[in-house]
Amino acid sequence: MDTKVNEQITDSVTQANVKVVGESPAMALGNVYQTAAHSTGLMFQNAVNAQNQQNILAQAAGNQGVMQIYSLDTISDAIAIAKILNNSGTNR
Numbered sequence: 001m002d003t004k005v006n007e008q009i010t011d012s013v014t015q016a017n018v019k020v021v022g023e024s025p026a027m028a029l030g031n032v033y034q035t036a037a038h039s040t041g042l043m044f045q046n047a048v049n050a051q052n053q054q055n056i057l058a059q060a061a062g063n064q065g066v067m068q069i070y071s072l073d074t075i076s077d078a079i080a081i082a083k084i085l086n087n088s089g090t091n092r
Helices: 007-090
Strands: none
Touching: none
């Protein structure tokens, strides 16, 4: 026994299928654009983080240099005082 499906039902199913097939390229391209935007955002975040790390390293290197410059006088003073003390001990 053959039962016939109502034509309105078959039309609605066909239209839904056509709609899905027609929208899929746009959805796929939207996903591609969203992924590209996310990747670009991550790239910029990594670049900013790398710049921050480089700035921290530059500040630490500059600080070490300044500390060495400031310690030159005290080292030379300490050497001079040691020489004076050694010479004064031998003159007695």
